[in-house]
Amino acid sequence: MAIDQLLDACSAIEPDGKEAILRDVRAYRLARVQEQLLKHEVPAVLLYDPVNIRYATDTSNMQVWAGRNPARYIVVFANGHIVAWEFHSSEHVWDGLNLDVELRSAISWTFFNAGQEAERRAEAWGADIVDVFRKHAPGERLLAVDRLDPYGAAYLHKHGIALRDGQVLMETARLIKSSGELVLIGESLRTCEMGVDRMRRELRPGMTENDLWAHLHYENIRHGGEWIETRLLASGDRTNPWMHECSSRVLRDGDLLAFDTDMVGPNGYCSDISRTWVVGDGRPTDEQRKLYEYAYSQVHFNMDLLRPGMTFREFSEKAWKIPDEFIKNRYCCLAHGIGMVDEYPSIAHQIDWESSGYDGRFEVGMTMCVESYIGAEGGSQGVKLEQQVVLTENGCVSLTDCSFETDWL
Known part of the structure; x- marks a missing residue:
């Protein structure tokens, strides 16, 4: 579509047309993430940044709050499979999306949520991440991460998972607009x-x-x-x-x-x-x-x-x-x-x-x-x-x- 046609289309979107556009955009964005995973030879990326999660999945849940309270997170694999750990009783935010997604309950180890139990909670979180990673990327060691608190990084390192910068991967994916x-x-x-x-x-x-x-x-x-x-x-x-x-x-x-x-x-x-x-x-x-x-x-x-x-x-x-x-x-x-x-x-x-x-x-x-x-x-x-x-x-x-x-x- 030529740019002048695009600008005209921007002025008014009919509901039926909007749904078709959203379907295409969701598929495009997930494919961009997969492309970067393959290019960087990393089997998966763990995302906490709510904007990165939105880009990859088009799910949104208390975006500003989630930006400073790491209470939901996802792993996107290079084959497009997604494992999502969703905030308490919020699985409905995934309704209506045509995604290959496995939903689990999120574990938070912030002091607000865990108090003095933070380290123990981080171990439960880490065991879940390692389980998913071994299941969907057997034999692999590299995991890209956009942001992660120290307890989590230490647990994954201890269990043989080497972390890579996920921000460069996601920023590059988001660079070119469809x-x-x-x-x-x-x-x-x-x-x-x-x-x-x-x-x-x-x-x-x-x-x-x-x-x-x-x-x-x-x-x-x-x-x-x-x-x-x-x-x-x-x-x-x-x-x-x-x-x-x-x-x-x-x-x-x-x-x-x-x-x-x-x-x-x-x-x-x-x-x-x-x-x-x-x-x-x-x-x-x-x-x-x-x-x-x-x-x-x-x-x-x-x-x-x-x-x-x-x-x-x-x-x-x-x-x-x-x-x-x-x-x-x-x-x-x-x-x-x-x-x-x-x-x-x-x-x-x-x-x-x-x-x-x-x-x-x-x-x-x-x-x-x-x-x-x-x-x-x-x-x-x-x-x-x-x-x-x-x-x-x-x-x-x-x-x-x-x-x-x-x-x-």
Whole structure:
């Protein structure tokens, strides 16, 4: 399907069509995990990260809570068989999925769940894992793991299982999006755009940052979205430096207002765009317009530059040059992958390359966020912009129609 057809399809999904898309996406994602297992010559991967579990199985159970309470986990084998240890009385989250899955009851050894019995519980957990591994991968020793607490790692090592990094396997699997995934990402973005539009309509002096931020959450939840990863909304002098989370500060006429959606919407896909507005009906000041024009130029120059086949280092070297006065407060990366959440890769600025850069190559089907923050060191305001794109054979294409303030330029 051509990219323009995909973008059209993103705008409205009929229920019957949605089910067909979900079936295709589930099969594609599981096959991507199997492909990585075979490529790395690892027979299975143990997953605790709820986003990785969602990617491999499309099951979701208290995602934010499960992210810090390791209470459900799965093992995916290279042949596609899945053993899932589900949280107490939650087997129903697997209903309706056409998966080769064996369900068991999860064992948790966190202090919250196990107290002083943590080590004993970890041994019961480990015996279960070893039993499953020996049954479905006889004679094998390697097991990939995305995250694991010390007691568990020690038990598996003691019983002859060598652990490998499962994050590299899963991040690589998640890298290339199918056409069906792009449709689901589009549905999340349409929800995000409705939230942003609602914020724009409701924005007025006298309300608080928290009041305004609630409108994005409202639209996300009522359209079947899930959570918002951050609270990055700031106004006035809180826009510089970036990374102030929203507060009870009252918006004042003429303030700059900047935000980053970081919204995990319908189907578990993230919508990650940033915009900056001015509060009230007046025109922005010359200083505000100058900051905005720099940020707009950075995002769009780098979007025009970005294309498949280019290496991460080449992109970093050729990217828009940030004026000296804004270098200190630069955003943490030039661009980053996006899917269910922020994903590999994260592209370092050239000035940061030696300390945090790594190379790779952009490919067709990658979805990325192109970033900018412009705010002078010691300045009183700043502008945050970010655009979500997909890489096609001819370059990158925006996945959102959420408008920029082009009349400020």
